[in-house]
Amino acid sequence: MTDLLSLILPELILGGAALLLLFMGIGKSVATRKSAAAIALLALIAAFVAAARHASALHGGATLADRYDAIRLYEFGQYFKLLVCAVGILLVLLAWPSSSDAQGNPSLRFGTEASEFLGLMLLSLTGILLTASANDMVLLFLAIELVSLPTYIMVAISRPTAVAQEAAIKYFFIGAMAAAVMLFGFSYLYGTTGTTSLYAFAQMIKENGAIGALNSWQMLAVMAVLLGLTYKIAAFPMHFYAGDVYQGAATPVTAFLAFVPKTAGFVAIIKILFAITAGTWIAPTQIVNLLWIIAALTMTIGNVLGLLQFNIKRLLAYSSIAHSGYMLVGLTALLYAHYAPSLHSSQVANVQNDALRGVLFYLAAYGIANVAAFGVLSLLPAAGAQSPGSSAETLDDVAGTGRSHPILGLTMAVACFSLIGLPLTVGFFGKLFLIVPAWKAQLGGLVIITVINAAISAGYYLRIVGTMFLRPAATVIPSASATSQPPRRAPLAIAVSITLAVLAVLALGIIFPTTQALSHLASRSTALEGSTANALLSTAATPDH
C-alpha cells in the first residue's frame, strides 16, 4: 500500500495542489490569486522531483508495480512524467496572472477565477502523469478523461468572449463522443479477455499465440480506441475541431491544448499498441495499414489547411494536426518494421527502438517549440480596439512586429524554424529521428509524403516570420491609441517561460551532447516492460542502447 502511494506521489502532489487551489478559489483577494500561481508552480516542481526520485530504481529497464497491478511504472512512463512536469512549468508561467489585479495577463482574462484555472491546469497534468503510469484499462480511461475534462472548462473561462464559449462547447461535445467511442473499445478489449490489466492482456495475447493476429472483436475494439484517441492527438478522422477550438481559446490555453492532450493521446496509443502486440510490436497488418493511412492523411490535411489560414492561432492549430501526423509516421514505422520485406530480422528490434525513440523525442521537441511560438503570440498586442485578454490573432496583427519588437520576432523565428525542422534547432533532430527509422523500415512512400509535408509546412511557418519582419505594420483605423502606445513590457513570468523554451530549442539543436543526452534518454525509455518483459518478447529481440 505504501508502495502504491509512493508510486503515485507525483500525481498525489499535483492532485492535492489542484484541490487546494479550488479551495482558494473561494477567496476573492488579489493576494489569493497571486499565491495560487506560486502554489501551482511549486506543486509542479515538487512533482518533478518526486517523479525523478524513481529514476535510479527504474534504470536499466526495471518495472515498478504496486500490489494490485493498477500502476506499472517503466522508464517509458517516467520519461513522460518528467517531460510533462517540465513543459507544465513553462505552461503555468505562460498563464501567470501578472496583471496588477491578478485577473489575467496580456492574452488571458480569467477574471477572479485564477485559482480555479490553475487548479484545472494541474488536474489536467495529473491526468497525463496517471496515463503514463496506468496499467489498468479503467484507470487509463479515467486518466485520459482527467486530461481532457479540465481543458473544456479552461477554454471556457480563459477569456470573456463568445468565441471562447463556443469553442468550449464544441470541444466538450466532440470530446464526449470520442470518449464514448474509446470506452466502447475498451469494453470489447475487456470482453474478449476478461481482464482490464494491460499487462495481463499482453500475456494472454502471447499465451494464446495471437501475436499479430487479433480476433475480429479485438480488431473492432482497437479501431474504436484508436478513433477515440485520434481526437486527443487531433489526427485525421477527429481533427476538425482543432481549428475552432484553438482559435477560440486564449493563447496560453491554446499552447496547453496543443501539447497536453496530444501527449496523453500518444502515451495511451503506445500503451494500447504495446498490450495488443504483447510487447513485440507485431500488429495485424490491417492496423499497420490503418496507421499508415491516418498518418499520411493527418499530415497532408493539417499542412494543406494550414496554408489557407490567416489567423495565426488557427494556423498553428492545423500545424499541430500535422505534427501529430509526423509522430504517427514514427508509430507506423514501429509496427511496420516487422513486415519490412528486406529488413534483416536482427535489425527489426533496432528499427523499432529507433522509431519509438523518434516519437518520444519529437513530443519533447514539439512541446518546447510550441511554448515558444504561443508565448510570443501571447505577448504581441492585437491591432485595434480589443476586448480584455486578447493578443495577436491574425497575420495583420503581427505585421511589422518583428522590427518593433526584435527579440520577440527572433524568438518566433527560432520557434517556427524548429517547427519546420530546420537544422540548428531541436525540430531538425525531431524530424530526423522520425524519418530515419521510417526509411529503414522501408516505408519509402510515407517518407516521401512526410518530406513533402515538411516542405509545405515551411510555406506557412515562413509566412509568419516573413509577415513579422518584412510587412509594414497595418495602419489601424481610428482606435490607433491602443497600438501606438509604447510596447508593453513583457510580464516576467512569460518572459522567463519563453526564454527557457527558446534556449532549450537552440541548446538541443546546436550543442550536440545535449541532443544526444535527450535522445539517449528517449531511447532508454522505449522498452515499456523492461527486463521483465523480455519474458514477454517472443522474437528474441534484444534492445540495444
Next chain:
Amino acid sequence: MTMPILAQQLTSQVNSWLPVLILLIIAIGFGVANIAISLLIGPTRSGPGKETIYESGMMPIGDTRKRFNVKFYLLAITFVVFDVEIVFLYPWATAFPHAVVGGGGFSTLLLISMLVFIGVILVGYVYEWGKGVFHWD
C-alpha cells in the same frame, strides 16, 4: 474446424440468445399492438380541452422553452454527485467489515480510498458553498 462443429456452435449460440429474442419480440409487439388497437377501436373525438398538453391536471402556463435560473442546474448536479457518492458507499460499507476481519492491511487501503473519495467531493461542496450557490434570494 469442420463444418458440423461450427454448425453446432452456431446452434448453441442461437439457443442461448433465444430468450433475449423472445423478450425483444414481446417488447416490440406490446408497443405496436397497443398503438394499433387504440387506433382501431379508440374514439376519435377531439376538442380544445383534449388538444392541450397534459400537465398533471393543471392548466398549462406558457411553453417549456423558458429560461431557468442556473442555480437549478447547479443544485441538480450537486444532488447527482451526492447520489452517486451514496451508490459507492453502499457496496463499500458491505465489503469493508470483511476486509477488517480478513486483515492484511487491505482495510486501511479501503478506508483511505473512501476518505479520499469523500474528501474530494467535500472540496467541491465547500467550493459551491463558498461561491454562494446555495443562496436563494
